[in-house]
Amino acid sequence: xxxxxxxxxxxxxxxxxxxxxxxxxxxxxxxxxxxxxxxxxxxxxxxxxxxxxxxxxxxxxxxxxxxxxxxxxxxxxxxxxxxxxxxxxxxxxxxxxxxxxxxxxxxxxxxxxxxxx
Amino acid sequence: xxxxxxxxxxxxxxxxxxxxxxxxxxxxxxxxxxxxxxxxxxxxxxxxxxxxxxxxxxxxxxxxxxxxxxxxxxxxxxxxxxxxxxxxxxxxxxxxxxxxxxxxxxxxxxxxxxxxxxxxxxxxxxxxxxxxxxxxxxxxxxxxxxxxxxxxxxxxxxxxxxxxxxxxxxxxxxxxxxxxxxxxxxxxxxxxxxxxxxxxxxxxxxxxxxxxxxxxxxxxxxxxxxxxxxxxxxxxxx
Numbered sequence: 001x002x003x004x005x006x007x008x009x010x011x012x013x014x015x016x017x018x019x020x021x022x023x024x025x026x027x028x029x030x031x032x033x034x035x036x037x038x039x040x041x042x043x044x045x046x047x048x049x050x051x052x053x054x055x056x057x058x059x060x061x062x063x064x065x066x067x068x069x070x071x072x073x074x075x076x077x078x079x080x081x082x083x084x085x086x087x088x089x090x091x092x093x094x095x096x097x098x099x100x101x102x103x104x105x106x107x108x109x110x111x112x113x114x115x116x117x
Numbered sequence: 118x119x120x121x122x123x124x125x126x127x128x129x130x131x132x133x134x135x136x137x138x139x140x141x142x143x144x145x146x147x148x149x150x151x152x153x154x155x156x157x158x159x160x161x162x163x164x165x166x167x168x169x170x171x172x173x174x175x176x177x178x179x180x181x182x183x184x185x186x187x188x189x190x191x192x193x194x195x196x197x198x199x200x201x202x203x204x205x206x207x208x209x210x211x212x213x214x215x216x217x218x219x220x221x222x223x224x225x226x227x228x229x230x231x232x233x234x235x236x237x238x239x240x241x242x243x244x245x246x247x248x249x250x251x252x253x254x255x256x257x258x259x260x261x262x263x264x265x266x267x268x269x270x271x272x273x274x275x276x277x278x279x280x281x282x283x284x285x286x287x288x289x290x291x292x293x294x295x296x297x298x299x300x301x302x303x304x305x306x307x308x309x310x311x312x313x314x315x316x317x318x319x320x321x322x323x324x325x326x327x328x329x330x331x332x333x334x335x336x337x338x339x340x341x342x343x344x345x346x347x348x349x350x351x352x353x354x355x
Contacts, residue, residue: 025344026340026341029196029198029259030340032199033202040202047206050200058200058204058329059322061319062147062316062320063165064197066139066143066165068280069162070173070183071280072276073166073170074180078271078273082247086247089234090278092237093229093230093234094255094286097229098226098290098309099297100222101225101304102222102297102299102307104221105215105219105222105301105304105307105308106301108221109215109301
């Protein structure tokens, strides 16, 4: 567990430093995610070592959003009198985005598969 | 001072109380969701929040005090994002075969997520700064806040809208995909990752590991894309 945490934090640290040093428009952890993929590519045996701890972290990903979620309750007043309209827009827009993404994914998947076979 | 007041003044100065409360609320919410076999409406983030918020209100605890304890959990979002590299690596074979669907679904999903929100907000005559705060709502919070600030939105409003979007996406994805009879876990996961970032990804991992892996890819790629597309869409649509 601890070596995995050490590696994840090291990647994140390198990511955060690189983002700041180079002025990149991405969050440090997203760059660090790419760095870890690169490490796995160079050293595939790493995957099995990471799996137990990473499994626990990803199975409980919801936990990490709870503090921010509690913050939402305290700040609900920023939605002001527009709250119902905003809620409506969020539901419809999220629905549309998922429909667009899922049908594009499946449609393009079928097209590209047909071209190969 | 009475004994109770003494105890309270001790507890309110250490992070222990709210750190423990956050973990216990999550464990209770997670146990309940599992017991009901993870129905979409029993969202673990939402249930945990609904357990904690009344306690904060009742004890008149400010968010700043709460966050002194909860920050240790909040901090784990960073390493958890890095950890998403492993499921991507584990699924590299199928990902290699779906590069075209991934990139196009990313572009279309990302543009529809921001574009539809901007157009509806305009149709409802919302103030410009509200529209600007709404535009990056489907991407992960740190990126959304940065984009919102850069284009002239209100970061606090964006933070609220981002979290709400995540919870909404996590709740509607399963019934939506079931109604459409979509059985491709890659497509299902990818859609919720594009539209509802990390909270959607958390839901995807709850349902299926392949869906989780694809949601993670979608979230990471959308974090990269949103900072490019949203400023452009905002210029074009407002």
